[in-house]
Amino acid sequence: MIVDLIVKNANVYNSYLKTFEQKDVAIIGEKFFYIGEDTVNVLDTVQEIDASGQYMIPGLIDIHMHIESSMTSPAIFSGAGLAHGVTTVVADAHEIANVFGLEGIQAFLKEETIMDIFYAIPSSVPSTTKAMETTGGTVGIEEIRALLTSSRVIALGEAMNFKGIVSEPDSLIRQILNEIQQTRPFSPIEGHVPRVTGMDLAKFQYAGITSDHTQQTPASIYEKISSGLFIELQKKSIHSDNIAMIEKYHFHEYVALVTDDVIADDLLTGHLDELVRLAVKASMSIEQAIYISTFTAARRMGFQDRGAISPGLKADFILLDNLEKLMISTVYKNGTVQHQKGESFSYPKEKPVFPAQFYQSVNCKKLETQDLVLRASGEEALCNVMRIQEVGTFTEHVQRTIPIREGQLDWASCGLALIVVMERYGKGGHMSFGLVENALVGKGAIATTWAHDHHNLMVMGTTVEDIVAAQQSILDMQGGYVVMKEGKLTGSCPLPIGGIITDVPIEVSGKALKKVRQAMNDVGYVNTNEIMSFSTLSLPVSPVLKITDRGLFDVRTQANIPLIEEIK
Incomplete structure (x- = not known):
């Protein structure tokens, strides 16, 4: 009997015993045919691989x-x-x-x-x-x-x-x-x-x-x-x-x-x-x-x-050089090599093509400094604030007393950041405001359209000038991630397809995201996953207090939470 491929002498993972056994594995077409010993005596093959010392999973x-x-x-x-x-x-x-x-x-x-x-x-x-x-x-x-x-x-x-x-x-x-x-x-x-x-x-x-x-x-x-x-x-x-x-x-x-x-x-x-x-x-x-x-x-x-590696199942498998470190040597899909150690990622010959409107989907007004004035009367206000945690994507709901000066909420003097979410689909142009603790240090801003899950435009900063600059940079790119520090663009990753994906190689977008992470760190954003933490400040199903273009919400009750709880 002729098979297409025999992988000989591999340490083969048996999913039913949860252990490794030294076996030969024969493949016909896209499926595993036989897992056993002495295949050389009973099977002819088009191709043979000696996997001695390797692990097959x-x-x-x-x-x-x-x-x-x-x-x-x-x-x-x-x-x-x-x-x-x-x-x-x-x-x-x-x-x-x-x-x-x-x-x-x-x-x-x-x-x-x-x-x-x-x-x-x-x-x-x-x-x-x-x-x-x-x-x-x-x-x-x-x-x-x-x-x-x-x-x-x-x-x-x-x-x-x-x-x-x-x-x-x-x-x-x-x-x-x-x-x-x-x-x-x-x-x-x-x-x-x-x-x-x-x-x-x-x-x-x-x-x-x-x-x-x-x-x-x-x-x-x-x-x-x-x-x-x-x-x-x-x-x-x-x-x-x-x-x-x-x-x-x-x-x-x-x-x-x-x-x-x-x-x-x-x-x-x-x-x-x-x-x-x-x-x-x-x-x-x-x-x-x-x-x-x-x-x-x-x-x-x-x-x-x-x-599993079993007769009749798809011949999808990995050869490992080192088991404990899961050091990948070769990856097979349907019995065919698709990646080998040392190779770069493989990409389609032509870039994916999406409908034309996918590339022009971020439609907001450009912010101006006067758009960010939070007007209030009185001497001080008790405000509902999102506090960012350093681990995970949950936030805390805290209240802070903020002074009112010249008819404006002086949030900047309290070490807080202002966060703004703007509707971007031409469905009413809603814009909401919130305040964030444990966000940024010094002067800067972060903006993105990769804002879970609605992906409206979200920008947060410690100065109105940086907020405006970050928002306008996002509009110019038709979506993505940007970081401003003291008036300068320090990190950006364009995501022009729907404001959430790009068609450039992963190596290019990944390098840009690394710079964005570093830029976020440089303006004081601290989290085990900075990108995901910031992007989910807008996710109203992830505890506890989150913001959308419609306002602040308690995630569990779905109650709308006012920015200003009480004027004193």
Whole structure:
């Protein structure tokens, strides 16, 4: 019998035993045919590879991620992800959907990729309601039905609207959940369930949600898994305490590693492979770390054709030079080499082409200094303030007393930053103001259109001059990220397609993002992930106090919070 490829003498990962065995692996076409010994005596082959000393594991599977977080298109992302051993992803394209609706998702679906990219239907576009945030597009029942015609749409993306899910039976998100449960009753339904426990957690599950990918603690992992939720661990949840909880109760069957968001500059050095290394560093065995980044992910999404090295499954695999460090030598997709150590990322021969209107989508008035005057009467005001944390994307809601001078709120004298969100889609031109603590030091500003999830224009600064300059730079670029310091542009990353992605190589956008991060640090922005922290100040489903073009909101109650609580 003739096979196409035999990988000889490899230390092959057996997903069913969670161990390595020295075997030969025979491949016919795009599938594994035989895993055993002495293939030379029973099989003829077109090609043979001696993998002595190497380790062979299944291709990595990332079942919860957003391609737009890497600020690029599916075709460009494919090459970068494959270089890190990722052969399959399930992408929730709710960022492009928030900007362009169904047209944006369909543009992603049209792109041809070597990596298998499946999609979860964005269930939260907008993430809350039109009264809380303005988006360029929406995803409702008709859009859901249109997307369900695609074989690459396999799940419902993260349901986030807490109030709509648990207490509003006629809300759009409940209608979407009902539609999926009726038309695709066995489809995975992904959840966004931060800091939800007890009866509220039960209400989420009763509505049909079966997973959570938000920041976890040992207690939340125990409660959620023991109540039946599947847990998807993103980077900020992979630490020794959480891993110890998983190990103690042997929770591996109910856990997968997911990236959720990998920014362009981070993608240069790692993707899901980096999380496997991090899990091992946090005291998970390498065998279990591989298991929860391949096998459990495949089973969660109903993939019966991948996730293990087994006869009849897709020949997606990685050869490793070093197991503990997950040092990748070669990546195979469908039995064909797609990346080798030392090579640069592979890209499509031609740049992806999007509809013309995708390149002219940021439509705001240019700010002037007088637009930023916060008028008030009296001597001082008690104000509601967002306090940024140094770890994670949650904020705190605090109150600060601010002096009123010459009829204006003198926020700058209190060491605070002013944040402004401007509607950018030509749907009313709403503009809201907020105050932020632990934001910037000295004179400067940060602006972006990569503002989760609505992607309106957001700018924050300590001087009105820097705020105006940053906002106008964003408009000139048609979207992206900029940092100003004392009147000078110190960092920028253009994202001209919808204000959220670019068609340049990852090496180019990643280098620009690195400079933006450094520029943010230079103006005093401190967080373990500066880009994501700033971008989610506008995300009204991430605790505790966030801002949109419609104002400040308490995330849990969805109550509008006034900037000025009381005049004294």
